[in-house]
Amino acid sequence: MTDIFDFYHNMERNNILLSFKGDITSELLTSILQIIESKMDTMHEEPRLKKKVYNVLVECLQNLYHHMDETSGEGAATGRSAIFMIGKTNGAYHIITGNYLFNENVAGLKNRLDDVNSLSKEELKDYYKQILNNGEMSLKGGGGLGMIDIARKTGQKLEYDFLKVDDKFSFFTLNIKVSTNQQ
Amino acid sequence: MEKFSIAGTPKTPTINFDMEGGFLEIKGRSIPENSIEFYKPLVDNLEKYAGAPKPATNVNIQLEYFNTSSSKCILDVFKKLETIHKGGSQVTINWHYEEDDEDMLEAGEDYQAIINVPFKMVQVDE
Numbered sequence: 001m002t003d004i005f006d007f008y009h010n011m012e013r014n015n016i017l018l019s020f021k022g023d024i025t026s027e028l029l030t031s032i033l034q035i036i037e038s039k040m041d042t043m044h045e046e047p048r049l050k051k052k053v054y055n056v057l058v059e060c061l062q063n064l065y066h067h068m069d070e071t072s073g074e075g076a077a078t079g080r081s082a083i084f085m086i087g088k089t090n091g092a093y094h095i096i097t098g099n100y101l102f103n104e105n106v107a108g109l110k111n112r113l114d115d116v117n118s119l120s121k122e123e124l125k126d127y128y129k130q131i132l133n134n135g136e137m138s139l140k141g142g143g144g145l146g147m148i149d150i151a152r153k154t155g156q157k158l159e160y161d162f163l164k165v166d167d168k169f170s171f172f173t174l175n176i177k178v179s180t181n182q183q
Numbered sequence: 184m185e186k187f188s189i190a191g192t193p194k195t196p197t198i199n200f201d202m203e204g205g206f207l208e209i210k211g212r213s214i215p216e217n218s219i220e221f222y223k224p225l226v227d228n229l230e231k232y233a234g235a236p237k238p239a240t241n242v243n244i245q246l247e248y249f250n251t252s253s254s255k256c257i258l259d260v261f262k263k264l265e266t267i268h269k270g271g272s273q274v275t276i277n278w279h280y281e282e283d284d285e286d287m288l289e290a291g292e293d294y295q296a297i298i299n300v301p302f303k304m305v306q307v308d309e
Binding site for chain 1: 193194201214216247248251252254255258281283284285286287289294296297309
């Protein structure tokens with residue numbers, strides 16, 4: 001029971017509005033989006049901030065939904081499980097996601113994230129249009145548009161980390177900040 | 184010709200396509216996980232309309248949110264409209280954005296830069 005109390009205080013200390021660990025389904029995403037939208041309404045957030053957070057949240061959650069690698073209970077990783085958290089500090093909303101992926105997919109994703117992080121605002125706009133117009137659309141999603149869109153809308157670098165779990169899986173975390181000070 | 188409509192849901196927009204009147208409207212939210220499946224019937228109907236379009240085609244896009252998965256499908260819809268425009272129907276795309284929503288205005292400008300059809304940026308009150 002002390003564990004639960006510690007857990008509660010941890011969430012309180014980190015200003016977590018909502019956290020979830022488990023299977024990511026379409027219905028779950030709908031519920032999370034509804035909860036966060038109504039929380040932001042209750043908190044009387046500015047419409048433009050609300051929209052930005054909502055948009056970025058959609059992309060983060062759908063990234064999880066489309067791209068987490070199925071681990072089928074091997075080793076440390078279990079099923080389609082992932083973690084998601086959203087919190088609010090004084091200056092920003094923080095959206096944090098974590099999911100397993102195969103070790104062989106780490107280098108490719110890391111390159112894509114570094115590419116996005118190396119671009120200026122104008123370059124991101126051009127890159128977005130180029131991928132939108134010429135890029136291959138996968139059946140799963142926007143064919144790489146998600147990360148570019150998040151970087152454009154937040155105006156910040158994508159903060160990420162890969163943790164090697166075993167010889168098959170790594171754990172990928174993404175930490176996205178949406179500044180509450182929208183100019 | 185007939186009308187083609189889809190009722191909106193929390194994740195998908197309302198679509199009204201009046202092929203007799205040369206009017207297409209997409210409004211609401213477009214954030215489905217699988218956008219291709221959702222937009223296919225509209226793209227098919229535009230294809231059909233392209234065979235015998237009205238002299239003018241008015242298009243109203245009034246989206247509150249759309250995800251990157253939808254953005255590619257919306258481009259496909261616009262590309263069909265571009266073909267219709269080239270085929271002799273005067274197409275106008277009215278891109279609505281809420282006052283203050285610079286991201287939505289910028290998204291419209293991205294499409295405007297890619298698609299060879301007259302765009303009108305229409306600001307609406309929140």
